[in-house]
Amino acid sequence: xxxxTQSSRYLVKRTGEKVFLECVQDMDHENxxxxxxxxxxxxxxIYFSYDVKMKEKGxxxxxxxxxxxxxxxxxxxxxxxSTNQTSMYLCASSPLKAQEKLFFGSGTQLSVL
Amino acid sequence: xxxxxxxxxxxxxLEGKNCTLQCNYTVSPFSNLRWYKQxxxxxxxxLTIMTFSENTKSNGRYTATLDADTKQSSLxxxxxxxxxxxxxxxxxxxxxxxxTIFGAGTRLFVKA
Numbered sequence: 768x769x770x771x772t773q774s775s776r777y778l779v780k781r782t783g784e785k786v787f788l789e790c791v792q793d794m795d796h797e798n799x800x801x802x803x804x805x806x807x808x809x810x811x812x813i814y815f816s817y818d819v820k821m822k823e824k825g826x827x828x829x830x831x832x833x834x835x836x837x838x839x840x841x842x843x844x845x846x847x848x849s850t851n852q853t854s855m856y857l858c859a860s861s862p863l864k865a866q867e868k869l870f871f872g873s874g875t876q877l878s879v880l
Numbered sequence: 881x882x883x884x885x886x887x888x889x890x891x892x893x894l895e896g897k898n899c900t901l902q903c904n905y906t907v908s909p910f911s912n913l914r915w916y917k918q919x920x921x922x923x924x925x926x927l928t929i930m931t932f933s934e935n936t937k938s939n940g941r942y943t944a945t946l947d948a949d950t951k952q953s954s955l956x957x958x959x960x961x962x963x964x965x966x967x968x969x970x971x972x973x974x975x976x977x978x979x980t981i982f983g984a985g986t987r988l989f990v991k992a
Contacts, residue, residue: 771923802982809884809969809982810924857923866980867912867973871923 770794773858773872780879786845788875790858798864799841801825801833804855804874816841817864848879882907884972884983892989897960901986903953903970911975915944915955918967918985927955927968957988965990 774789792799798817802810802825812825814833822833830852834842841860845852855876859869884905893899905913912931916924928937928944930953937944941958957964970983 776921807889807984809984811982812980859923865973865976866971867914867929869924869926871925873921873923 771858771860771870771872773856773875775875776873778875778877780845780848780877782849782879784845784848784879786848786877786879788843788845788856788858788877790841790843790872791839792841792860792870793839794860794862794870795838796860796862796870797838798861799835800859800861800866800869801831801841801843802857802859803827804857810857812866813843815866845877848877850879853877853879882972882974882979882981884970884981886968886970886983886986888986889984890987890989892991893960895960895962895990895992899957899960899988901955901957901968901970901988903955903972903983905951905953905970905972905981907972907974907979907981909975910948910951911973913944913946913953913973914971915942915953916969916971918969920966924969960988960990962990962992964988 800815801813816835832844858872914929915927918924930946943956967985969985973980
C-alpha cells in the first residue's frame with residue numbers, strides 16, 4: 768500500500784521559532800509537493816521538487832523554504848514562524864511532474880502562538 | 881483567471897439519501913478534472929479523474945459527470961452512508977499540467 772507519511776499530526780510553536788515539517792514517501796516518486804489548506808480556500812501550492820536537491824517555488828512561497836536531500840524525503844521549513852502561518856500543511860508525491868495522480872499525507876495542523 | 885468554484889459549501893443529508901455536488905471551473909486549456917474525498921484529519925484521496933473526452937465516470941456509489949462545453953462537473957453520491965461524511969474537493973488541471981487549481985471543497989454531513 769502506497770504511503771506518504773508526515774512526521775507530526777499536530778504542532779504548536781511560538782512566533783519566531785524555526786519549524787521543520789517532514790514528509791517521507793515510499794513510492795519512489797520523483798515529484799513531491801507541499802500545500803497549505805485553510806478554511807474556505809482551496810489547497811495552495813507552497814513549493815515543489817522534481818528531483819533530489821531540486822526545488823521550485825509554488826504560488827505562495829514567502830516565509831517558507833524546503834529541502835530535498837534524499838528522493839524519499841521532502842522537508843518544509845518555516846524560518847521564523849508567524850501567526851498567519853497557522854494552517855493545515857499537506858505533503859503529496861506523484862509519479863508525474865504535473866500536480867496529477869497525487870498521493871497525500873495525513874497532514875500536519877500547525878498552530879503558531 | 882483560472883478558478884474552480886464548488887457548491888454548496890456544506891450539505892447535510894440523511895443516511896440512505898442521494899446527493900449531488902457541483903463544480904464550475906474556468907481553467908483553460910482544460911486537461912483533466914479530479915474529485916478527491918478528504919476525511920476529517922486526513923489527506924485527500926482520489927475518487928475519479930476525467931479527461932476532456934469523458935463525460936461520466938463511476939467509482940462504486942460515486943459518479944462524476946463532466947460537461948466540458950459548460951465547464952461544469954458534478955459528483956453524485958448514491959445511497960449515502962455515514963462514512964461518506966467528508967469534504968469533497970474538485971481539482972482542475974490545465975493542459976500540460978503545470979497549472980492546477982483546487983476548489984475550496986464541499987463539506988458533506990451524513991446523519992443517521
